[in-house]
Amino acid sequence: MQANPWIAGMLAVTVCAGCAHRQGTAPALKAKAAGAAIVVVSGDKQLGFTGALLAQPLVVQVNDDQGNAVPGALVAVTGPRGVAVDPAQVLTDDSGQATIKVMSRGSSGRYEVTATSQDAHGKAFTLAVAEYAAGYQEEVGSEVNGKYCSRCHDPESTTEQVSNYDNLSVKPHSFASGDAYNKFSDADLANIIARGGPAMNRSAQMPPYGWTLNKAEIQAAIAYIRLVSDPPYAAPGVVYAKH
Amino acid sequence: MQTHKSGFISSIKAFVCDPFRMFGVVSLVLLLLLTIAPAKDYFSEWHGYQRQYLNIIRNRGDAITLRRHFEGGLHQIWIPQLGVVDRCETCHVGLTETSLADVKEQPFRAHPAMPHKLTEFGCVVCHRGQGGATTVNEAHHSEMAGEEPILPARYMESSCGQCHQGPLEGTPKLNRGRAMLSRYGCVSCHSISLPDGTKLEATDNPPPLTHIADKTTREWIYAWLKDPTSYSTSATMPNFALSDADASDISAFLIANSVPQPGDQVALPAQGHGPAADPAAGASLYGESFCASCHAAQNAAGNLVGGDLGPELTNVGTKVKPEWLLAWMRDPQKYDPATPMPQYRWTDAQLKVIAGYVQNKSNPDLLSNVHLQPATRAQIAHGKQLVTEYGCASCHEIRGVPKPDNFGPNLSRIGSKPVVQLVFLPDMEHSLPAYLTQKIREPRSFGSTFRMPRYNFTPSQVEAVTTALLSLTDRSYSLPLNLQVAAVRETKYQPAGQAGQIMTNLNCLSCHRINGHGGDMAPDLSWEGSSVQRPWLDEFLKNPNTLRPALIRRMPKFNLTDAERTTLTDYMMTVYQTSSFQRDEMPLTGYTPEQVEKGRQLFYSKYACQSCHMVNPNEDKGYIGPTLTKVGARLNAAWIFHYLKDPQAMRPGTIEPNQHMSDDDARALTAFLMAQKTGAGQGAK
Structure with a gap:
C-alpha cells in the first residue's frame, strides 16, 4: 500500500529516534536569499512530554541587517541526540518565517534546538531555542x-x-x-x-x-x-x- | 592419497598409544573448556555494565557507601503472586541510590520517587518488557509472541491504570485519557469493560435526531457532515470523510426520517422576520444569564471563550431555525428530555431578546456554497444504508435505526495486543503505542475502507487517549484481586419530591454535584445545609451574586417564583447536611472583641489569608478564594471552624491548603469571620 506523503511526513516525526539520522540525508535545498539574523517567532520554551511532539511548532524568522523579514532564506535545524526535527532544512516562506515540528527527546530535561542560516558572504549565524522535555x-x-x-x-x-x-x-x-x-x-x-x-x-x-x-x-x-x-x-x- | 591416509592413521595411533602425550592434550582441552563459563560470564553484557558502574562511582565522594551497597552478579526480584521475576537490577545497579541524582546516563540513574516499593511490585508491572531477560535486547525490545517491548516513559501512567480504575492524583494524563474515552463517545462504538466487570459509559450527550427537521436545515446537516470543524472549531463530532454524494444522501435521509414534534416550534412574533434582535440588550442578558458558563463563542480576537458543557455558539444562527430556537429556549426538555440545559424561566420579552441575540451569531458564508438537489427515493434509501454502515445510531437516537451492538472491536484488553497481530504502515515504528497513536490520529491511513472517523485531537490529547488504552491489559485481569482499586462510580442520585422536580427542571446537577452525582463546574451541594445560613441561601437564589470575582463561570439567575425558592431552600437546609458535626454547635453571634481581635491578627499575619481572600474591601486584594466581606451572614460558625481545621474533608479537591491549625486558632479565626456581617470590614484594620 502506498502511504500518502502527508502521512509519511507525520510519521517521520512521530516514529523513532532513528529518523533523526534519516532526515540528515534529505535532498539539500538551495537558498534563494540570505539574511543576517534569526529570531524566534513562537514555540520556544515549550514543555513537552519526553519523546512526544511539541504542541506548537517552532516558528523562526530570518531577518536582514535592517530587521526586515527575508523570504527564501535557507534554515537548517538541528537538535541534540534523540530530538527529531521536521523539516531539518527549510526555506523561509513569503513572510520570512519557517515552521518546524519538534519532537522532544527521550529523557527529561532542558535541551536546545539550533537553527542555522548563512548571510550573503556565506558566514553562518545561529539561534539556539530552549525547549523542555518533561518526564x-x-x-x-x-x-x-x-x-x-x-x-x-x-x-x-x-x-x-x-x-x-x-x-x-x-x-x-x-x-x-x-x-x-x-x-x-x-x-x-x-x-x-x-x-x-x-x-x-x-x-x-x-x-x-x-x-x-x-x-x-x-x-x-x-x-x-x-x-x-x-x-x-x-x-x-x-x-x-x-x- | 594412500600415503597421506596411512600417515594420518599412524600419527593417531602414536598419539593414542602414548599415554603421556594423550594426558597432556586432554588436560589442555579440559582447561580450555573450563574457561568457557567464566569467560562467557566475564564478557556478558550485564557484567560490562556492572564494571562500568564501578568505574563511575570510583571517583565520587560517596564511593565508599556506594561500593558497600554494590554486590556483583545477577540480581532478581521474585514475587510469585504477581508473576514477577525481574533481573533488571542486574544492569540498573544504582536504582535505589538516591545520591546518584546527578547521574543522567542509563542504566545507572536512580529511580525517581514512586508511590510503590520496588521490592513489592518489581519492574515489569509498570515498565513492561521481559523481566527475566539478561540482555538489553531481549529485555527491552522483544516483539516475539507472548513477549512485549518496554513501555516508552511518556505512557508510564497507563501502568497505574491496571489496578487503579478511577482517577488518581498522580496520573493526570491517564485521567484525561479515560475521561476522553467517555466524553468523545469512543465507548459508544467500542465496548470497554474493566476487570471488575463494569462497563465504561459515554458521558457526551449527542442530540437525538428524531425531530431534527424541526431544528435545522438539510444544507446545514450536509455542511456539518462534510466537516464539523468548519462550523465549530471545538466540535466533538468526528469527521467521517464522506464524499459529497454520501453526505447529501445522509442529510436527505435524516430530514425525510424526521417527524415533527408538537411544541418544537413556536410562532414567531409578528413584526419582521425572526425574533426582534436588540444587540445591546441581548449581550447583557446573555452575560447576566451566564450562558458562557456552558457555551463557548469566539470573541473578536478569534479566541474561544466559555465552557464546553453545551455546544459552541459562534455560528449557531446559521444552524437553527428561529421558531425552533424560541421554543427551545422556553423549554429545552421538550425537544431533548436528557439535555443538560436548564429551563431559564425567561419572560416572553426576555425570550425574544435572548433568542434574537443568539440567532444573530451566524456566518452566512458557511452555507453559501451548499446547493442540494431534492433527493430521490433511492438516494434517501442509500442515506439510510450509510447511516447504518457508519454506526451513526451508536451515538445518536435515530428513528427506525436501532443502536448497533459491538459496532467497533472490543477494546477491553487492547493494551496487551501482541505486536505480531498488528499491521503497520511502511516506515512506522513497530510498537503498540505507535500503532494506537496513528490509528487515533489518522484512522483511514490504514485503508480507505475503515469506518472509524477522524477526531480533531491535539498531540497531547492523542497521547492521553493512547495512555488510557494502554492501561487495558491482560495483566490487570491476572493481578491479585486485592490490588484492584475500584473507581468511585457515579451514583444515580436524583432529588425527590417537589423540590426534586424543580431541581430537575433547572438541571442543577449539570453543574453541581450532590451525593456522588452531577457535574463538577460548581460547588458540591451535598452538605450545603450545614454550610450556609438560611436567609443567605434564600437571597442567593433570588439574586445569585458572585462569591469569587475571578471566576468566569457563574450561577445564572433563574427568575424563580417565591414559592419555588422557599421549597428549594427548605429542602436544601433540611436534607443536605453532613453527619460529621451539628450545624448549631457554635453560635452565630456573641463572640468577644478579644476573640475577634485575636482572629484578626491571625488572619493578617500568621496565616496571611488576605493573599487569597478579602475581608476589608478597601484594603484587601486577594481574589482566589471567595470574598469574605459578609461571610458572617453567609456561613455557619461550625462549618467555618471545621473547614479551617481540614478544608479537603469539607470540600474535597479545594485548593485551600490545610494549615494544620490548632483548635484555638481556628476558633479565633471563626470569631473574626463571624463578625463580618455587613461588608464594612468589622474588626479589620
Missing part, C-alpha cells in the same frame, strides 16, 4: 503547579484564570527565574512548600502545603521548578562538608 515527575509537577502554585507564582493572567500576583504585598518569584530558585537545595524547597514561607524566614503569604500535598507531589513540583528554571539548574551531586 513523568515533571508532568505531575506541572499539574500541581497549575492547580496550586501558578495563580500566585505566574504573573500572566488569562481569561480562564486571573493571576493573583498583583494582589500580593510580597511578590512571589516566577518559577522560570533560576536566579531565585537555583540557590535553594531540593530539601530547602521541599521545606518551604511543606511548611510555608516562614519555615525559611520568608513571607507567610506562601502557605504550607505539607498537609495538603503528599511527598511525591512536592517532589514532583520541585522537579518541575528545576526543569523550567532559567538559567538552568545544575544538580550539585555530592556536597562535601567543609573542614
Whole structure:
C-alpha cells in the first residue's frame, strides 16, 4: 500500500529516534536569499512530554541587517541526540518565517534546538531555542503547579484564570527565574512548600502545603521548578562538608 | 592419497598409544573448556555494565557507601503472586541510590520517587518488557509472541491504570485519557469493560435526531457532515470523510426520517422576520444569564471563550431555525428530555431578546456554497444504508435505526495486543503505542475502507487517549484481586419530591454535584445545609451574586417564583447536611472583641489569608478564594471552624491548603469571620 506523503511526513516525526539520522540525508535545498539574523517567532520554551511532539511548532524568522523579514532564506535545524526535527532544512516562506515540528527527546530535561542560516558572504549565524522535555515527575509537577502554585507564582493572567500576583504585598518569584530558585537545595524547597514561607524566614503569604500535598507531589513540583528554571539548574551531586 | 591416509592413521595411533602425550592434550582441552563459563560470564553484557558502574562511582565522594551497597552478579526480584521475576537490577545497579541524582546516563540513574516499593511490585508491572531477560535486547525490545517491548516513559501512567480504575492524583494524563474515552463517545462504538466487570459509559450527550427537521436545515446537516470543524472549531463530532454524494444522501435521509414534534416550534412574533434582535440588550442578558458558563463563542480576537458543557455558539444562527430556537429556549426538555440545559424561566420579552441575540451569531458564508438537489427515493434509501454502515445510531437516537451492538472491536484488553497481530504502515515504528497513536490520529491511513472517523485531537490529547488504552491489559485481569482499586462510580442520585422536580427542571446537577452525582463546574451541594445560613441561601437564589470575582463561570439567575425558592431552600437546609458535626454547635453571634481581635491578627499575619481572600474591601486584594466581606451572614460558625481545621474533608479537591491549625486558632479565626456581617470590614484594620 502506498502511504500518502502527508502521512509519511507525520510519521517521520512521530516514529523513532532513528529518523533523526534519516532526515540528515534529505535532498539539500538551495537558498534563494540570505539574511543576517534569526529570531524566534513562537514555540520556544515549550514543555513537552519526553519523546512526544511539541504542541506548537517552532516558528523562526530570518531577518536582514535592517530587521526586515527575508523570504527564501535557507534554515537548517538541528537538535541534540534523540530530538527529531521536521523539516531539518527549510526555506523561509513569503513572510520570512519557517515552521518546524519538534519532537522532544527521550529523557527529561532542558535541551536546545539550533537553527542555522548563512548571510550573503556565506558566514553562518545561529539561534539556539530552549525547549523542555518533561518526564513523568515533571508532568505531575506541572499539574500541581497549575492547580496550586501558578495563580500566585505566574504573573500572566488569562481569561480562564486571573493571576493573583498583583494582589500580593510580597511578590512571589516566577518559577522560570533560576536566579531565585537555583540557590535553594531540593530539601530547602521541599521545606518551604511543606511548611510555608516562614519555615525559611520568608513571607507567610506562601502557605504550607505539607498537609495538603503528599511527598511525591512536592517532589514532583520541585522537579518541575528545576526543569523550567532559567538559567538552568545544575544538580550539585555530592556536597562535601567543609573542614 | 594412500600415503597421506596411512600417515594420518599412524600419527593417531602414536598419539593414542602414548599415554603421556594423550594426558597432556586432554588436560589442555579440559582447561580450555573450563574457561568457557567464566569467560562467557566475564564478557556478558550485564557484567560490562556492572564494571562500568564501578568505574563511575570510583571517583565520587560517596564511593565508599556506594561500593558497600554494590554486590556483583545477577540480581532478581521474585514475587510469585504477581508473576514477577525481574533481573533488571542486574544492569540498573544504582536504582535505589538516591545520591546518584546527578547521574543522567542509563542504566545507572536512580529511580525517581514512586508511590510503590520496588521490592513489592518489581519492574515489569509498570515498565513492561521481559523481566527475566539478561540482555538489553531481549529485555527491552522483544516483539516475539507472548513477549512485549518496554513501555516508552511518556505512557508510564497507563501502568497505574491496571489496578487503579478511577482517577488518581498522580496520573493526570491517564485521567484525561479515560475521561476522553467517555466524553468523545469512543465507548459508544467500542465496548470497554474493566476487570471488575463494569462497563465504561459515554458521558457526551449527542442530540437525538428524531425531530431534527424541526431544528435545522438539510444544507446545514450536509455542511456539518462534510466537516464539523468548519462550523465549530471545538466540535466533538468526528469527521467521517464522506464524499459529497454520501453526505447529501445522509442529510436527505435524516430530514425525510424526521417527524415533527408538537411544541418544537413556536410562532414567531409578528413584526419582521425572526425574533426582534436588540444587540445591546441581548449581550447583557446573555452575560447576566451566564450562558458562557456552558457555551463557548469566539470573541473578536478569534479566541474561544466559555465552557464546553453545551455546544459552541459562534455560528449557531446559521444552524437553527428561529421558531425552533424560541421554543427551545422556553423549554429545552421538550425537544431533548436528557439535555443538560436548564429551563431559564425567561419572560416572553426576555425570550425574544435572548433568542434574537443568539440567532444573530451566524456566518452566512458557511452555507453559501451548499446547493442540494431534492433527493430521490433511492438516494434517501442509500442515506439510510450509510447511516447504518457508519454506526451513526451508536451515538445518536435515530428513528427506525436501532443502536448497533459491538459496532467497533472490543477494546477491553487492547493494551496487551501482541505486536505480531498488528499491521503497520511502511516506515512506522513497530510498537503498540505507535500503532494506537496513528490509528487515533489518522484512522483511514490504514485503508480507505475503515469506518472509524477522524477526531480533531491535539498531540497531547492523542497521547492521553493512547495512555488510557494502554492501561487495558491482560495483566490487570491476572493481578491479585486485592490490588484492584475500584473507581468511585457515579451514583444515580436524583432529588425527590417537589423540590426534586424543580431541581430537575433547572438541571442543577449539570453543574453541581450532590451525593456522588452531577457535574463538577460548581460547588458540591451535598452538605450545603450545614454550610450556609438560611436567609443567605434564600437571597442567593433570588439574586445569585458572585462569591469569587475571578471566576468566569457563574450561577445564572433563574427568575424563580417565591414559592419555588422557599421549597428549594427548605429542602436544601433540611436534607443536605453532613453527619460529621451539628450545624448549631457554635453560635452565630456573641463572640468577644478579644476573640475577634485575636482572629484578626491571625488572619493578617500568621496565616496571611488576605493573599487569597478579602475581608476589608478597601484594603484587601486577594481574589482566589471567595470574598469574605459578609461571610458572617453567609456561613455557619461550625462549618467555618471545621473547614479551617481540614478544608479537603469539607470540600474535597479545594485548593485551600490545610494549615494544620490548632483548635484555638481556628476558633479565633471563626470569631473574626463571624463578625463580618455587613461588608464594612468589622474588626479589620
